[in-house]
Amino acid sequence: PTVCERELCVFAFQTLGVMNEAADEIATGAQVVDLLVSMCRSALESPRKVVIFEPYPSVVDPNDSQALAFNPRKKNYDRVQKALDSIASIREMTQAPYLEIKKQMDKQDPLAHPLLQWVISSNRSHIVKLPVNRQLKFMHTPHQFLLLSSPPAKEANFRAAKKLFGSTFAFHGSHIENWHSILRNGLVVASNTKLQLHGAMYGSGIYLSPLASISFGYSGKVYSQRKGHTLKAPTYKELIFGGMNKKQQKVSAKDDPPSGSKSSSTTQSQKKGQQSQFLQSRNLKCIALCEVITSPELHKHGEIWVVPTTDHVCTRFFFV
Known part of the structure; x- marks a missing residue:
């Protein structure tokens, strides 16, 4: 969801209560919100x-509904x-009720929570964390997202x-600092413009x-690969049928270890650690x-x- 940047639209959007709470986004997409904040930062x-x-x-x-x-x-x-620095990590957000989160933010900085709302609502992309059983096995990272x-x-x-022409898949690398704009303005031709960073x-x-x-290399990461192994963009067949290994295909949310088990505790601990990783790191690739x-x-x-x-390039997946 998003609104135009005209002041009248912004006032109507924020003061009438549309998307007034970020609770649903934080509860259901904590890592996504975490990632959006990291890109903004x-x-x-x-x-x-x-x-x-x-x-x-x-x-x-928040003190004057007629002013920005x-x-x-x-x-x-x-x-x-200053306001962005006051936004708590997503891990902390998920450990407290929404009203408590807002209360803590308002106490630190009255503009922190409104800024968080803007970071979420201004995102024009559809970005969703891929569950483990849907992740692409050829990408060796647990941080995988569907990105449209x-x-x-x-x-x-x-x-x-x-x-008319058919299509294929290819990778696009760009530094994390560029994705705040890409998610809101789309991929653009930066060549020979002020946006150009490489030749x-x-x-x-x-x-x-x-x-x-x-x-x-364009994302700022020095990529190392196993000898004799080259990570290539998948074909349609590989993407659809080879994205999951056999073990992953059998795993679903209902197959998670029972609460209280050792493996369950480990999984929960890992999830908590992952939730705040993006905000803790200043070197995301x-x-x-x-x-x-x-x-x-x-x-x-x-x-x-x-x-x-x-118009001939559309993002489909995003990896961190």
Whole structure:
């Protein structure tokens, strides 16, 4: 869910109580909220924040419903940073009732909770943590998410092009600080713009690769792989039938160990640790698996692919 950035829309959205509570999001998607906050923080702490911390928050002043405490027309990065620093970790949020969370935030900083609401509601992407039995086994990380970031119009254009040319999968790597904007504005062609961080040796377009090792380089991660093993983007068949190993296919939520058992305690402990990992780390590395239209416009330069048309690339999965 999201709203436009016009002040009238923001006032109506925040003061009329629509999405007034973040309780459901925190209860059902703690890691996702944690990740959104981490992306926001990374963008805000970046030397490039003037360029990449977009959109800037639009938050109504809790003491004056006719004024914006955070206003894109009057940016105050230090004040946003102060409020963001006051937002408790998702692990702490899940251990207390929603009203207690809000009370603690309001006590620390009256703008912390409104900012958290904005971080959640301004996200235009559909991002959901994949359960263990649905995770892609070829990606060696437990932090796997379904990520659909294309607006309906772009998705419609993508599907139309897919009928004509077909599609395949490839990886896209970008530093964690860029994802605050990507989730809200979509993947864009950054070549030869102020958003460009790396060179555009192979021309203007969105850069992807069938090899994870290459895309990880763009995310700031030095990727190491086992000798003789290369992590390649999957085919449709591999993605659908090879995403889960046999053991994972047999596991479901109802098969979890009984409460109180040793394995159950271990699992719960691991979950608690994972919930706050994103906020505790200042060095997150991420990569997206995208679906790409295989049209004549797709330029392949060895293992580096360039797509000049934004409507021909859609994110499907996200790994941290």
